[in-house]
Amino acid sequence: MRTLSDFRISWEWESPEAARGPELRATWARLEIVVDGQPVTQVEDRVAHSVRNAVYAPLYPVAEWIATNWWPMLYEVFSSTRVDAAVYARRHSLASAAEGFALPNLTFQPEGESLLLMWAPLSLDDRGVRFLARGAGRVERQRAEAELSRFVEAVVRRLEEQNVGQTLLSEEWEAIHSADSDERAFAQAAGRLGRDPYAITDQEGEAITRAVKALPAGLVDDFLAAVDHLDLLSESQAVVAFLEEASGSQVSLDPLRDLRHKLPPLPSDLPPWKQGYEFARRLRAELGAKEARIRSREDLARLFHLDRGQWDQAVLSRSNGFKFVEAAVAQTQTGSPYFFVRRPRPEAQVFALCRALFEYLTAPGAGGALVTPALSDRQKRNRAFSAEFIAPAELLRQAIRRLVVSDDDVQDLAADFGTSEFVIRHQIANHEIAELVVDR
Template sequence: MNAVPELAIRWEWEAAPSVKAPEHRATWARIEIVVDSDHVTLVEDQESGSSRRSIYCPLYPLAEWAAYNWWLLRADARPARSVDMRGPEHYDSRQFRRHSLRGIGDGFLWPNLVIIPEGEHKRLIWQRDRFPTPGKPIRFLADGEAFLDRESVERELISVISAVLTRLAEQGVTDTSLEKEWAGVQSADPDEIEFCLAAARLGLDPYSEAEPYQHLIMRAAAELRGNLLGDFLDAVEPARMGQALDWIGGARSEIGRAPEAEAEAARVLREEIRRSQAAPGNWSWEKGWNQAREVRRILGLADQEVFDLSSYMNSVDRPTADRGLQAIGGSPGDSGPLAVIEPGRPASSRRFTLSRALWHYLWESEPLFLVTTAYTERQKVERAFAAELLAPAHGIGELLSVPPEIAIQDDLDGIAAHFQVSPMVIKHQLDNQLLVS
């Protein structure tokens, strides 16, 4: 994967006198969408069987889609959970279509290109059409995935919107829904922008869906700050925001009353980490792996050695108010970290969640933090850290009695029992490190 791929949307205006809709007729074009050197718009013509790298349709629907979904494309990372679990070809909800060009519609077949914001990057996934779409003359042939710079993708979408508005004005087509929607986005003041981004992180359209939750969004912004607020918005169900904020308030008090001393080892470890010069890596998962390796290096742990989490993280059980919020943690005063976690979880799952909480304490300075089900960039760092801390890839490789490529479930189960993690953690380590050249 190229470290810095770019999105390019190119077009050449074409005459289309027989097209009825004026905004479509004015913006008819030959369109290419390219990610680095991969042509997302590589298609097969069903009638001739030949292939080409462009599609012929109006550019207006793409610009209108980008404008209407602008805030969601900037801040809504929630579809990442479903993409990671099942893949975009299996996911067809309204929320997903807001992030996919296939959801543009307007009678034209667009590529199955998904755009999901994840921190400083946007994740782009595009998939070919396995079967022809009834009534459509083309079939998309390209597959791929890339992480692109967030701002560069947004600039490219803005350039499409601006070019379409300019073309419409030149052709005498005015008062379109695109013109009105984009004017509203551009005229938003700082407070409105903050609200729109918060609503989008909840998976809500700020203009049509967020009003019933406005007071809860404002309450969250008043009670939570920084990454705590962002992680909350990325994971909580909008309808449960009130109960979830009450739960955070209660847990905050419990953490504040926690006795000192027991996690002295965690404080010492954090001081050692702050003096270290470990390179974090370019991508979220690399950062997490490298940070975990640094912890094990400082502690002098061999790759096969089991990490004693109880020496570094204390916990108390308390039912959570929302399934997206798995734990809340912090460190009262100068004491070590304490996590409030949902009771009744399997020991391996609990161990993984508490290891994610430990990442916050060791690598961030905020006094209160959440562990959630979100798949944002920061949450990916947490997960990679926990996996490598508890079950190092090198240790898994040493314990395997067969080459990684022919390992079976029984092999993974035995290693999972050794490291006291779930077999899924071992499989992820196998897939993401040992089987990647």
């Protein structure tokens, strides 16, 4: 998938037919949504026995859904540890705005500075239609915001032209557009938590504000993408405590510090996960360790020629008060990395530690980084790096040498590479090394 430039919503006002209610009658239209040249709204009309690229529906419910979910829709990165997928879909899937009309299953999933747009076939038997298209693509958040804003503003103007009075849509849209810079910053933070900034309690608002103020600016987005709003304060206090501990440490891991300044920057023309893969390959080549196994923290120390005593001091594995952050990295007084890893199992520790190591080696500045379960661009990048660094696709190809891989094979490979079966399956599938089968 490439960055999109032609995410478009188009509409033509139509006769309202038998629609009831002033908002619905005023905004009845032919609606077409196109992503990267593909008609998301392509629908089979089983009554008319035809296929068309647009639907007929009132646009008021669509615009109202966009406005009331505006901040989460643009900023809430999905994290399975924080929110149920069905709950997330209510804020991000256009089908949630249907209100009995036919709308496609189009999901807007923020990933950082971009949105992943995904759509899939959907049968609506009660409406006599079936959406046919399936696809995915990425659009820059600013581009998506501009197009969604153009659509909502057109619906608001249509209501005014048709002399429809004050509506929830007009109230929500006025609040969004009248927000000053501080209000927008707060609304974005609330949106990253999946919260409507105009419908939260004073206590919740104060918790968000205190947590955001306590953290370095560079950590706020990843932090909010991972935590539950009820644990904002305790989790932010854990992050601050870790950063303070790191800044007071004199641990010195010279080989890693030197390597950080030696390695080339990430290839910006690649998608996030491919950036992670490519950096892992470059790092192994730089270390002269294309075939090395990384089964433990001790293996990492040997691979990077680290002093074992300093290395052990640089990796914290106690709970440290974290509930949602899987790992973290900050810099010591010497500019060396200082790590926290929450996972108890050795193979999970190594995987999380490699994700944090990637952030240290690639991120500019000294602000540190958080490793979380969220599906943001950054977390996809460090997750892909860790998988490729621990279980390189080329080594897996050499080890497999056949077209089909069973559960027993995956277990053996996981043991050989010292990682989880999940990582092995992920690598085999994503690099199309072989077909995975489930043993019966």
